[in-house]
Amino acid sequence: MQKFTLFLIFILLAACVAPTTQRVKPNDAAVAIEAEMQREIALKEVLKNQNRLLEVGAPILEKSLPFCVDRKRKSIGITFGNKHDYEGEYQGIAISKLGLGEPLEITYVIKSSPAAKAGLKVGDILLSVNGKNIATGKNASKNFAKTLKKEIKENTALSFEVIRNDLNQLYSVTPIEVCDYPLILTGDSAVNAFADGNSIYMTQGMMDFATADDELALVIAHELAHNAMRHIDAKRTNAMGGLVIDILIGVLTGVDTQGMFTQNFAQAHSQEFESEADYVGLYMCEISGYDITDAAYFWRRMGVKHPGSIEQNHAATHPSSPERFVSIEDTIKEIERKKTLGEELMPNIDENELDNRERPAESQAERIGF
Structure with a gap:
């Protein structure tokens, strides 16, 4: 039976329909040369993006020291x-x-x-x-x-x-x-960026999407704000409450919740964290010398890129892109007003909160993204 099955597979494979045109067979040497050329271009593109990420991020990491406290x-x-x-x-x-x-x-x-x-x-x-x-x-x-x-x-x-x-x-x-939040380029082609409490990650796709340095600065500052405002720690603390419920239900009823409450509690206030990262990140960009005038329009482009973010969704981890646009425009007006009045360009936040935070653990399993 086994031999018959193998024979049948062979017959069916041989009967598969093939192309009928007499195409030109590529020269193996020419293919190898082209492969080498494409690898060279790919490597140089990665290095170009890596250097640009470091260049744009450098003033943000330097000028945002008031937010970094012990990092x-x-x-x-x-x-x-x-x-x-x-x-x-x-x-x-x-x-x-x-x-x-x-x-x-x-x-x-x-x-x-x-x-x-x-x-x-x-x-x-x-x-x-x-x-x-x-x-x-x-x-x-x-x-x-x-x-x-x-x-x-x-x-x-x-x-x-x-x-x-x-x-x-x-x-x-x-x-x-x-x-102390290193900037790391990833090979992912998706338009994305994220922070894990210790580093800032930028995809190749985001580097291509954020064509202007002022746009890339917005993304870097947004992720730096996630780290500086300890959003990862907050998510972990929130998740602990859900973990307690998962354990209690398991002990008292024998039902395996599969971590449902832990996951849901971890997402508590996610939209507020994203809004705070937008808010604080704009101040970081401004004090670092970047032009934030068109910041909201970059996020409008992001909304068009991800149409699902246009509609309000209370279960989503991020605010809707229209809400984000309006909030960013209002923040820019707030910053301009402070500049006109000669006030310190710091977000409206209790600075004691910045000073009383502990350094997070070196290894983080979670990450907060764009």
Whole structure:
């Protein structure tokens, strides 16, 4: 019976209808060349978006310090790497097109950053920091990141020895404080961004959608506001109440609620959290030097992109896009009024609340998004 089944499958497969045109068979060598070209373009696109994310986010992370309280770190504004940070076919591209090798080198310098002001440039090969040699080869980036973190924490200034144009040069860099919420680019093509209490994540799709830097700044600030206002912690606290109910029902009735109350309680006040992130995020953008004049129109575009958000839905996690538009317009008027009166550009919030919050756990399972 088994042999007959296999025979039948073979016969049916052979009988499948095939195309009838005599198409041109692509040359294997040409296909391989095109594949390499597409990988190169894809890699450069990722790096371009990553650098843009860091560039636009840098002033927001710096100027929003009043909101970050105990989530601060020092930064010099560079990225670094070598060929071992790339895998498979992409390592060859990193070598041939990006010029990377065994030594660790600077791959990006944020404009107006301490590193840029000190004179460090893309392509500088890193030899030492504060007299400590910088390793080459595999794990060089990981090891240098640990060394750099330690040196920044223990010193007010860093002395870098680099090779540029075959010459050894020294540069002194003074780090600045920024909000300790790293900006991370994901490969997802969906138009989305989210925060998990420790970092800010931006998809490739959102980078393409937010074509203007002022628009991208709105998204970054919105997610930073989620983190800074401790929305993840609030959701976890709310979920605990639901967990108690789930447990009680299970113990008293034997019914498995499958975490229904935990999930529902976790979503309590979700729309208010999103509205607060919009509100606080606009202030962050303004004090960071971005133009918020057309902020509401960006969210209108988001509403058109996701038509389901246009209608009111009390069960939704986000406010409707029309409600969001009007609220943002009102917030912009509030900010303009404060500017006219010479008032401090801070949201209407009890600053004691900002000062009395605890640092969240390092690992967060939940995330709040756009």
